[in-house]
Amino acid sequence: MRVQLFVTCLTDTYFPDVAACVVRVLRRLGVEVDFPKRQTCCGQPALNSGCMHDFRAVAARMIDVFEGSDPVVTPSGSCCSIVREYFPHAFDDDPVRRARAVALAGRTYEFIEFLEKKLRPDWSAWDLRFDAVATYHYSCHLRGIGITDEHVRMLQRFRGLEYRPMEKMDQCCGFGGTFAVKYGDISGAMVRDKVANIRKIGANLLVCNDGGCTLNIAGALHRDGCDVRVMHIAQILDQAMAASEKRRAASAVPQGVQP
Amino acid sequence: MSDARAATVPDFRTRAARAIAEPGLSQAVTSATLRQYEGRKRMLPELGHPLEIRDLAARIKDHTLAHLDRYLAIFAENVRRHGGQVHFAQTPDQAVEIIGGIARRHQVRRIVKAKSMTSEEIHLTEHLEADGIEVVETDLGEFIVQIDHDRPSHIVTPVIHKTTGQIARLFERVLGTPYTEDPEVLTAAARRHLREKFRTADMGICGCNFAVAETGTVCIVTNEGNGRYCTSRPKVVVALMGMEKMVPSMPDLAVMLKLLAKSSTGQRLTVYTNLMSGPRRPGDLDGPEEFHVVILDRGRSRILASEFRETLRCIRCGACLNACPVYRTIGGHAYNSVYPGPIGKLITPLLAGYDEYKDLPNASSLCGACFEACPVRIDIPMLLIRMRDDLRRQGKMHWFQRLAFRIWRWMMLSHRLYALGGGAGRLWDWVAPGGWHRRAPFPFSAWTRHRDLPVMARRPFRKMWKDLENS
Numbered sequence: 001m002r003v004q005l006f007v008t009c010l011t012d013t014y015f016p017d018v019a020a021c022v023v024r025v026l027r028r029l030g031v032e033v034d035f036p037k038r039q040t041c042c043g044q045p046a047l048n049s050g051c052m053h054d055f056r057a058v059a060a061r062m063i064d065v066f067e068g069s070d071p072v073v074t075p076s077g078s079c080c081s082i083v084r085e086y087f088p089h090a091f092d093d094d095p096v097r098r099a100r101a102v103a104l105a106g107r108t109y110e111f112i113e114f115l116e117k118k119l120r121p122d123w124s125a126w127d128l129r130f131d132a133v134a135t136y137h138y139s140c141h142l143r144g145i146g147i148t149d150e151h152v153r154m155l156q157r158f159r160g161l162e163y164r165p166m167e168k169m170d171q172c173c174g175f176g177g178t179f180a181v182k183y184g185d186i187s188g189a190m191v192r193d194k195v196a197n198i199r200k201i202g203a204n205l206l207v208c209n210d211g212g213c214t215l216n217i218a219g220a221l222h223r224d225g226c227d228v229r230v231m232h233i234a235q236i237l238d239q240a241m242a243a244s245e246k247r248r249a250a251s252a253v254p255q256g257v258q259p
Numbered sequence: 260m261s262d263a264r265a266a267t268v269p270d271f272r273t274r275a276a277r278a279i280a281e282p283g284l285s286q287a288v289t290s291a292t293l294r295q296y297e298g299r300k301r302m303l304p305e306l307g308h309p310l311e312i313r314d315l316a317a318r319i320k321d322h323t324l325a326h327l328d329r330y331l332a333i334f335a336e337n338v339r340r341h342g343g344q345v346h347f348a349q350t351p352d353q354a355v356e357i358i359g360g361i362a363r364r365h366q367v368r369r370i371v372k373a374k375s376m377t378s379e380e381i382h383l384t385e386h387l388e389a390d391g392i393e394v395v396e397t398d399l400g401e402f403i404v405q406i407d408h409d410r411p412s413h414i415v416t417p418v419i420h421k422t423t424g425q426i427a428r429l430f431e432r433v434l435g436t437p438y439t440e441d442p443e444v445l446t447a448a449a450r451r452h453l454r455e456k457f458r459t460a461d462m463g464i465c466g467c468n469f470a471v472a473e474t475g476t477v478c479i480v481t482n483e484g485n486g487r488y489c490t491s492r493p494k495v496v497v498a499l500m501g502m503e504k505m506v507p508s509m510p511d512l513a514v515m516l517k518l519l520a521k522s523s524t525g526q527r528l529t530v531y532t533n534l535m536s537g538p539r540r541p542g543d544l545d546g547p548e549e550f551h552v553v554i555l556d557r558g559r560s561r562i563l564a565s566e567f568r569e570t571l572r573c574i575r576c577g578a579c580l581n582a583c584p585v586y587r588t589i590g591g592h593a594y595n596s597v598y599p600g601p602i603g604k605l606i607t608p609l610l611a612g613y614d615e616y617k618d619l620p621n622a623s624s625l626c627g628a629c630f631e632a633c634p635v636r637i638d639i640p641m642l643l644i645r646m647r648d649d650l651r652r653q654g655k656m657h658w659f660q661r662l663a664f665r666i667w668r669w670m671m672l673s674h675r676l677y678a679l680g681g682g683a684g685r686l687w688d689w690v691a692p693g694g695w696h697r698r699a700p701f702p703f704s705a706w707t708r709h710r711d712l713p714v715m716a717r718r719p720f721r722k723m724w725k726d727l728e729n730s
Binding site: 007009011012013014015016017019020023035037038039040041043045046047048049050051052054057058061085086089140141143144168170171172174175176177178179180181182183184185186187188189190191192193215216218219220222223 | 272275276279285293584585587588589621622623624625626627628630631644645646647648649650651656660661664667668670671672673674677681684695697702703705706708709710711712713715716718719720723724727728
């Protein structure tokens with residue numbers, strides 16, 4: 001299978017390691033990854049701010065850039081939800097572009113969603129270990145794309161990982177794009193509440209699968225002097241799969257068998 | 260809100276900041292909303308097919324709204340057939356005048372009132388009191404609000420912002436109840452006080468949760484039975500409703516009642532469901548001698564014709580308020596509207612105009628918890644975005660934001676300019692000690708006032724790709 005990687009502007013700029021992990025994990029699972037180099041942003045900041053004309057222009061370009069029929073995979077549920085929920089509506093008055101937007105929406109997946117609902121790899125072939133006491137923040141835009149507990153179930157596959165659900169894990173962290181800047185006081189109170197819940201649960205790892213939420217929560221954790229790490233599941237998977245490969249190689253080599 | 264009072268109210272950001280700083284407010288609101296939010300989640304699966312039933316409810320409302328003129332006419336005809344009187348009010352003033360006129364004609368001295376958000380909208384109580392009439396709120400929450408000269412902060416649970424201790428002190432001061440935080444004792448004290456009022460009132464006023472066109476029935480639901488007292492004991496009863504409250508038939512009502520109670524308070528059904536069709540008939544044991552229905556437009560027909568029609572599906576269950584992280588953070592008063600929370604962010608500006616309320620549609624992180632909770636599937640985040648766009652089209656968006664997005668768009672339309680923008684950001688990152696910005700210039704200062712901002716990665720992914728591609 002071949003996929004196109006939609007890296008998203010925030011991941012590209014702030015968390016490129018997450019995208020590199022996505023690429024490595026997919027390749028290990030036998031997926032060929034292509035990166036359309038002309039991609040920029042899905043247009044969400046303009047959409048959320050009510051600049052619909054600016055959004056349409058950027059969205060139209062994205063539809064052109066991701067031409068083709070391969071699935072589009074992105075590490076961000078938020079950007080995924082914009083393509084799926086808002087791209088088709090943006091071109092209600094343009095039937096040709098609307099049809100292409102609907103097609104793109106139909107083949108765009110959030111990373112974990114792609115693994116669990118489309119690829120369905122045989123995880124028993126992997127010895128997934130990751131030592132951490134982890135809690136998880138459910139990013140808001142996963143609601144729109146119909147993801148409920150897929151991420152948590154993924155986390156529960158790792159041996160050595162103790163999962164502790166935090167209070168109000170599905171409550172918004174207060175990012176909301178320009179909201180965090182336009183209504184800084186409300187957004188600040190919301191993220192402080194999130195930090196308090198992370199602290200309360202006593203985890204040393206926060207799993208967060210969206211660049212926006214990560215930027216916000218990691219920033220608030222740092223301001224608060226809290227040393228909980230923040231990771232994307234792709235990073236955890238990449239490390240665990242690499243370690244599993246290494247162990248397999250170590251035990252297989254003496255017999256002369258390829259892993 | 261009267262214009263004079265509006266002028267003295269600080270802007271939304273200030274009100275929100277004050278609410279956040281108020282000790283205990285967010286905790287009180289959060290724990291109460293969470294309880295109802297969890298209750299709704301527990302109860303909804305009992306419907307068997309919760310999503311399908313919500314879709315059905317949305318379709319019932321959409322159908323009714325599409326033929327609202329016809330259903331209103333059928334409803335009015337049926338109410339009149341039962342001997343009731345129907346009045347149409349275009350504006351709040353007209354509604355107040357109609358109800359005030361009825362009270363004057365019957366020389367009413369005391370009115371008992373069940374909970375009605377529409378009456379809050381038109382400030383009915385204040386107007387009637389100005390005419391020298393005693394108006395007693397009989398819903399426990401609204402009663403507490405009234406004797407404390409406070410304002411409701413939630414459309415279903417008006418005193419969600421108050422602690423039991425605050426209510427106990429209030430009862431001690433106003434009703435002379437010895438201080439106790441036992442809710443049963445406090446409720447009994449209110450009950451004793453209200454019994455006398457019910458017995459001696461000459462007029463009852465109630466709202467309307469649903470109006471059934473086919474039968475000419477006004478349906479109200481309460482948990483305390485006060486609605487039943489208000490509408491059966493007094494000689495004259497007036498039901499006030501927004502014109503969108505219509506459903507076609509009794510089977511439609513059943514769908515709505517099931518959804519309302521579960522979505523609102525996490526109950527199977529509300530404790531008392533009252534169906535009223537006209538005044539007392541010969542042989543009836545109780546009921547009013549005169550029954551009036553006042554149907555208020557107040558811009559609703561304008562909304563009906565607009566791109567925001569979907570908001571008229573709302574059945575005022577409060578589920579979106581309970582689910583909303585912003586509402587949990589700032590409480591209801593900061594919205595400065597009868598309708599706070601996510602749905603209030605839409606219908607307040609629609610009913611009262613953009614000028615005073617243009618912050619409301621903007622002050623949302625668009626998290627979508629409201630849409631998920633809504634029993635009639637109102638896509639609140641999508642409508643908020645549409646309203647922001649409408650504000651821009653009407654020239655009510657700040658020039659700085661319009662300009663910023665014009666530049667942003669120009670950059671996003673070319674991957675080279677996009678990369679250049681990232682490069683500029685990395686230059687600024689040189690001044691971030693330890694990889695974090697603790698202070699930033701406007702507009703990012705609003706970010707760094709509350710949290711740090713990490714520096715960008717040294718190499719963006721598109722540069723890393725060159726290595727990955729060939730590995």
